[in-house]
Amino acid sequence: MFRFLFPNLYVPGIYDIDLEYLRRRGIRGLIFDLDNTIVERGELSWPPELRLWMDELKEKGFAVSIVSNNRRRSAEAVAEAHGIPAVFRAVKPRKKPFLKAIEMMGVSRRETAVVGDQIFTDVVGGNRLGLFTILINPLPGKEFIGTTLFSRQLERLLLPRIWRRHGFSRRPGHDRR
Numbered sequence: 001m002f003r004f005l006f007p008n009l010y011v012p013g014i015y016d017i018d019l020e021y022l023r024r025r026g027i028r029g030l031i032f033d034l035d036n037t038i039v040e041r042g043e044l045s046w047p048p049e050l051r052l053w054m055d056e057l058k059e060k061g062f063a064v065s066i067v068s069n070n071r072r073r074s075a076e077a078v079a080e081a082h083g084i085p086a087v088f089r090a091v092k093p094r095k096k097p098f099l100k101a102i103e104m105m106g107v108s109r110r111e112t113a114v115v116g117d118q119i120f121t122d123v124v125g126g127n128r129l130g131l132f133t134i135l136i137n138p139l140p141g142k143e144f145i146g147t148t149l150f151s152r153q154l155e156r157l158l159l160p161r162i163w164r165r166h167g168f169s170r171r172p173g174h175d176r177r
């Protein structure tokens, strides 16, 4: 159980992900968390650099999807407007929403990476299915109260070990490019 808590890769932010490295590992599909991973929680509009980066991913041949525990139709509509297949109201770390996203992307589990800012939803959910998991620093958006009280406290115990394991002596800064 304990091993499910550790990501395969840790980088400060989504723009730090080395796409060539993922390709060499056979990754062809990327599942992104939404809140505080690609946009700050509560933020509906996507910044231009995010849209450009999503386009770049697609141009480079990666399939992209979103799996979010967010329940708001408005956030779902934004993802759809950008042409990204999305599973909302996902109840991560359950397996089902990840499997649905994998199916929508038309890739296999072995070819799928999960990118998210939370250990207990994104990393554990991906690891349970044997997906390649990538943890990033949360963007500084407001957090769901349950997240701050529970998950973030437990994460605090694990993060120094994860940072060290991936070559950072302490918490790297936010990537706000």
Ligand SMILES: [Mg+2]
Pocket: 033, 034, 035, 036, 037, 116, 117, 118
């Ligand atoms: Mg998140």
